[in-house]
Amino acid sequence: MEKKIVLIQDNAEILNLMDDVLTDEGYEVISSLTTEPIENIDIIEPDVVIVDDYIQGSKSGSEVISELKSNPETEDIPTVLSSTSPSLPETAKNCNADDYLEKPFDIDHLIDVVEKNS
Template identity: 60%
Template sequence: MKKKIVLIQDNKDILEVMEEILEDEGFKVVPSLTTAPIDKIEDIDPDLVIVDDNIKGNKKGSKVIKELKEDPQTEDLSAVLTSTANDLPQKAIECKADDYIEKPFDIDHMVDVVKKNS
């Protein structure tokens, strides 16, 4: 069975590129430009959530991950934070993300991080 990833990004082009790469790697991807899938996280039941820290019009990705990690029902869900921010490693630690992917990302590194955390 394919591993399922919820992929939330702030940029449509980046979302499409990441989705295509991950699907080529054999993952089932639930892509979104908003945090809407987080509200249905238990129904989706993903193996991994990848959230950009700067989602337009929504709360920050780091806050989304922090809330997932603080909820007993989703605390064990793997979560990866993505961003162009210089302090991304620190943000990832603060929100208890399992890992992070700096943008612009290296495709091989992104795939390694996803495989390691899913």
């Protein structure tokens, strides 16, 4: 059975690139420019959630991850925060993300991060 990834990014080109790469690696990818998939997380049951810190909507990616990690029903879902921010490691730690992905990223590094956390 394919592992599922919820992928939320702020840029359509990066979203499509990441989706293509991860799909080619055999993952089922639920990708979005908004946090809408998070509303259905209990139905999707992802193996990993990757969220950009700067996303459309009222919440940042770090807030989304913090909420997932503070909910007993979703706290065990591995999460990865992505961003171009120089303070990304600290932000990821503060929101309890399992890992982070600095942008721009190397495609092989993206795959490694997902494999390590799924």
